Amino acid sequence: MGKGRAPCCDKDKVKRGPWSPQEDLRLITFIQKHGHENWRALPKQARLLRCGKSCRLRWINYLRPDVKRGNFSKEEEETIIRLHETLGNKWSKIASHLAGRTDNEIKNVWNTHLKKRLAPKNGKIPQNDQSKETCMVSSSCSSITFVSSPCGKRNLEVELEQQWHEGSPSKKPREGFPVSDKAEDFKTEVPSHNSGPFEEPKEFPSSSISSSNSNITNSSQVNVPNPENHGDSLLNFIGVYDWENNTSEEVNKPEILNNAFDIPLESDSDFWDMLDSLGSFQPDEIQSNEVEGNQSPDFGEEYSKENENNKWLQYLEIELGLEVTKNENHNNLSNTAAEPLVPEMYDMLLKP
């Protein structure tokens, strides 16, 4: 066999399959602190036994704070249908027009619901793959019409972008949602409470590179909540969790992470050790010696380790009900956690 493409990671050495809450926590904490400038290096730095690709996917699809979960609204579905007519299976493009929805999710919804739903109407499977080639569409969208040719896809997309921006309000994406792919559009003022331990990572330079995917931005926008979107259950790691918008439909998303809590963003392995030793769970076979010597990215010591540990422990105590009303200063924190953190979460955390 030829050389072929080098595998992105050693499959024998990485964990696969569903993510555990511990892994999620690790990933979130790491990204919150350091951003995700280098997905490939991230697993090692975060001491995750995962492929960088897997980390990226997990972050994009589930862990980033602006991911919206739950059923799609009728509006959203219609939007997907419309966009699919014009864009075809360009899921990431479609996703960029839907607040908090990921390409993967949209793709799933299309394949499981919308395609079937439309099939009877048209008497055929909706122009799924064809559309991306032909782009020949009579859009159901009254205010957006596209004349396109197979070669005009680029223009079509540009036009679509423009119409989203300039078009009639009724066709605009969800209010407050940045339709642009540019990271700058998505970046928002960091809330005041985002000072201190949660300042934008300084260790990594903010990347000027923006992702075209689902409003994903690079390390600079880890704290992405758009103030205008708070009512849309866009979550803020640091901010106050909107429990009202917490839907029971959310699956496999570690609600603990949606809560407003201050993870002591460690600059060394102590935190992870503490995390790992929480309860008795095993950190998914993550061997500390796996990255021994370099597990602590040299990101500098910003905060006293002691403070970090105290904060973290305090948080855990509260959340675990070990210290329920000890400190009223925790109201802010506790309010957001007035609802107990998802019990299953702790079960999982604390049980082997």
Added chain:
DNA sequence: AATATCTTCAACCGCTTATTC
């Protein structure tokens, strides 16, 4: 109640594109 079948969706795979050297 047990089993089979269907549905859903999180995660993976591998190709393409972008970036860096």
Added chain:
DNA sequence: GGAATAAGCGGTTGAAGATAT
């Protein structure tokens, strides 16, 4: 300009849950 590397994207898979028999 070309090779190497990393990120992005879309298709596919398979486990788990739901539903039917």
